[in-house]
Amino acid sequence: MNQTKVVLSEQEIPRQWYNIIADLPQPMPPVLHPGTKQPIGPDDLAPLFPMELIKQEVSADPWIEIPEPIVEIYRLWRPSPLYRAKRLEQALDTPAKIYYKYEGVSPAGSHKPNTAIAQAYYNKQAGVKRITTETGAGQWGSALSLACNFFGIECKVYMVKISYQQKPYRKSMIRAWGADIVASPSTDTNAGRKVLEQYPDSPGSLGIAISEAVEDAATRDDTKYSLGSVLNHVLMHQTVIGLEAKQQMEIAGDYPDVVIGCVGGGSNFAGLVFPFLKDKFAGQPLRAVAVEPTSCPTLTRGPYAYDFGDEAQMTPLVAMYTLGHNFVPPPIHAGGLRYHGMAPLISHLVRLKIIEAVAYQQLEIFKSGVSFARAEGIIPAPESNHAVHAAIVEALKAKESGQSKTILFNLSGHGHFDMASYDAYFEGRLVDHALPESDIQNALDLIKNYPPVE
Numbered sequence: 001m002n003q004t005k006v007v008l009s010e011q012e013i014p015r016q017w018y019n020i021i022a023d024l025p026q027p028m029p030p031v032l033h034p035g036t037k038q039p040i041g042p043d044d045l046a047p048l049f050p051m052e053l054i055k056q057e058v059s060a061d062p063w064i065e066i067p068e069p070i071v072e073i074y075r076l077w078r079p080s081p082l083y084r085a086k087r088l089e090q091a092l093d094t095p096a097k098i099y100y101k102y103e104g105v106s107p108a109g110s111h112k113p114n115t116a117i118a119q120a121y122y123n124k125q126a127g128v129k130r131i132t133t134e135t136g137a138g139q140w141g142s143a144l145s146l147a148c149n150f151f152g153i154e155c156k157v158y159m160v161k162i163s164y165q166q167k168p169y170r171k172s173m174i175r176a177w178g179a180d181i182v183a184s185p186s187t188d189t190n191a192g193r194k195v196l197e198q199y200p201d202s203p204g205s206l207g208i209a210i211s212e213a214v215e216d217a218a219t220r221d222d223t224k225y226s227l228g229s230v231l232n233h234v235l236m237h238q239t240v241i242g243l244e245a246k247q248q249m250e251i252a253g254d255y256p257d258v259v260i261g262c263v264g265g266g267s268n269f270a271g272l273v274f275p276f277l278k279d280k281f282a283g284q285p286l287r288a289v290a291v292e293p294t295s296c297p298t299l300t301r302g303p304y305a306y307d308f309g310d311e312a313q314m315t316p317l318v319a320m321y322t323l324g325h326n327f328v329p330p331p332i333h334a335g336g337l338r339y340h341g342m343a344p345l346i347s348h349l350v351r352l353k354i355i356e357a358v359a360y361q362q363l364e365i366f367k368s369g370v371s372f373a374r375a376e377g378i379i380p381a382p383e384s385n386h387a388v389h390a391a392i393v394e395a396l397k398a399k400e401s402g403q404s405k406t407i408l409f410n411l412s413g414h415g416h417f418d419m420a421s422y423d424a425y426f427e428g429r430l431v432d433h434a435l436p437e438s439d440i441q442n443a444l445d446l447i448k449n450y451p452p453v454e
Contacts, residue, residue, distance in 0.1 A: 004086065006248040008079035014243040015066050017236045020274045020345065022062035023281050028348045029319035029453050032306060037451050040316050047218055048225040050126035053119065056233035064236065066118075073117045073150060077106040078240065082248035088375040089395070096398035097254065098391055100411045101245045101272055102378065108173070110381065110413030111268045112143030112228055115237035119226045120147035130154040130223040132216040134184065134209030136264065136339070137163050137383065138170025139413055140228030145179035155179035158186060158212040161204035169417050184209035191215050191312040205328045206265075206339040211312035218314070229265025230309065230343045238271025241410065246275055249408070256408035258287040258394055262386035263299065263357075266290075266343030268412035277354065288355045289394075290346065291386040293365075295433035298323055298342045299350055299357035301440055306450040309341055319453045320347040323435075324443030340443075358390060361432040365389040366425040369415070381413040382421050 021028070030039040042054045049057070056064060066074075085098040103111035123131055131153055135141030141157040148155035157179050164171065164183040174181045184204045185192035191211035195202050202208070210227070217225035227234060249255055259276050261269030273288045280286045292299055298321045307322040309315035320341045327340040342350075349355040369385035371392065372378070380388055387409040398405040415422065424430045 003252070004084055006082045006251050008244060008247060010075050010079070012244070012247060013071055013074055013078050014240045015071065016063040017066060018239040018243060018275050018278065019059055019062055019064055019236050020277060021232065022060055023278055024348070025281065026352060028344060031344075032317040032451060034308065034313060034316055037317065044316070048214065050122050050128060050224060052122045052125065053233050056236065057231060067121065070118050070121050074240070077113075079244045080105050080241070082245055082252070083376070084252065085376055088372060091371065091375045092392065092395050092399065094395040094399040095402065095404040096395040097404065097406045098395055099249070099252070099254070099256070099406070099408045100391070101241055101408070102411045103241065103268065104378065104381075104411060104414035106143075108139065108143040108146050109416065110139040110143065111238060111241060111271060111410070112140045113146060114240055114271065115228065115234045115267065116140070116143035116147035116226075117150070118237045120144070120151045120153055123224055123226070124151040124153060128153065128222070128224045130156065130220065131226045132156045132158070132213040132223055133226045133228065134158045134160070134206060134213045135163075135228070136160050136206050136209075137381070138167050138174065138417065139381070141179070141181065142170060142173045142177070144226055144228065145174045145177035148179060149177040156213075156216060157181040158184040158209040160184055160206060160209050161202065166420055167417055173417070184212050186212060188212065189215045191314075195311070203328065205311065207309070207311035207325050207327070210310035211314055214310060214314045215312070229267040229339075230341070232345060234267055235270035235274065235343055235345055238267050239274050241268070241271035242273060242275030245272060245408065254406050256286065257405045258289060258407050260289045260291060260387050260390045260394070260407065260409035262383050262412065263290040263292050263342065263346065264339045264383065265341075266346040268410050270343065270346060272408070272410040273355070277349070280354065289390055290350065290355055290357045291390040292357065292359050293386065294359045294361050295435055296323065296339070297359045297435055298340065299347070300359040301435065303444055303447070304347060304351055305447045305453060307341060307447050317450060318344045320344050321350065322443060322447065323439065324446040326446060327439065327443065360386060360389050362430055363425070363432050366422070366430065368392050370425075378411065379415040379422070380411055381415045382418050384410075384412045384415075387411065
């Protein structure tokens with residue numbers, strides 16, 4: 001491939017999302033009602049989500065049509081480019097071929113608008129006036145603010161407090177698109193006030209912020225809740241990434257041996273990887289690697305069990321890898337990966353050994369992010385640095401073995417609003433965090449009385 005990048009035309013934007021549930025080799029465990037502990041039905045989710053999204057959440061259809069109003073907004077940045085990282089390959093002196101799908105070209109600077117636009121559209125169709133949500137690093141909050149602005153919907157964002165403090169310009173971005181934003185835990189909800197009473201200096205967590213946003217939505221008739229990751233329909237909306245990447249890899253005359261993405265809740269990873277897993281199910285040899293921080297090692301050290309998605313236990317019980325719903329991760333700078341659980345779909349695929357999972361420390365992923373920036377010019381988001389580092393690890397393995405491998409990873413967003421994190425790295429203020437074994441035991445103790453996973 002002589003080209004540096006492969007760019008598709010707007011006419012080649014996918015017109016359907018891929019629903020991997022249709023091709024799973026084994027069905028997923030059911031989602032349970034938080035009160036009855038019995039499998040939930042669509043009516044149980046109706047207070048939080050519009051019915052069309054609920055239908056997508058439980059659908060077994062392999063393809064879901066993308067409405068034209070969503071495609072029209074996608075055209076602002078989609079299709080996103082696929083790059084061949086030639087300069088990085090040269091810097092590493094590796095025989096490996098490295099490709100990356102770059103989602104930082106969206107107005108919000110990440111992959112998140114792929115589902116934010118869809119969710120805002122379906123809420124608008126249902127007559128919803130207001131949407132609440134949580135955000136970790138701020139990428140999801142800014143994406144939903146953008147989407148709500150386009151569709152004329154009021155938006156309230158609960159941002160994890162440590163990220164609220166670390167990333168002030170994310171707050172500005174969210175406000176520029178017309179949304180209201182508060183630091184979580186906040187005094188705006190019972191869930192937030194309860195945490196502050198016990199832990200006045202709490203740095204917050206996605207679990208706490210979810211509790212606040214869910215409570216806000218559940219107590220108002222004009223409001224629905226929106227989630228930026230984890231849920232089936234969210235991961236499905238992101239598959240436009242991988243569907244485009246498959247077209248672009250074909251144009252490049254190549255196919256990946258390994259596909260890589262960072263994971264917090266799992267949406268950007270699923271978006272790139274799931275369309276390729278369809279090939280894997282059909283016999284294509286392919287490795288898929290999910291990369292997480294060692295400070296929040298959900299997939300690599302957490303138990304697979306039923307747990308709540310939020311700290312206040314307001315969400316349904318889902319089978320997933322979890323560190324316990326009351327887990328508050330260390331305040332690392334990859335705020336988008338600070339979630340106690342993992343998407344049930346990704347958890348299920350890891351459990352079936354279809355997906356591999358690895359964890360890396362904060363300092364090594366920033367080192368790789370800087371190496372990437374100096375070779376390719378793009379400064380990655382701290383979350384994306386995990387995928388960058390894993391790709392470099394794979395490329396160096398290929399160098400050691402002398403075998404050429406084709407590596408594809410998702411550069412899920414740029415780091416332009418995360419430069420304080422890079423400053424901390426350059427000034428030696430970042431430190432590595434390894435999760436104590438006692439925290440894993442706390443998770444086991446917390447969930448031991450929940451229904452077992454069959």
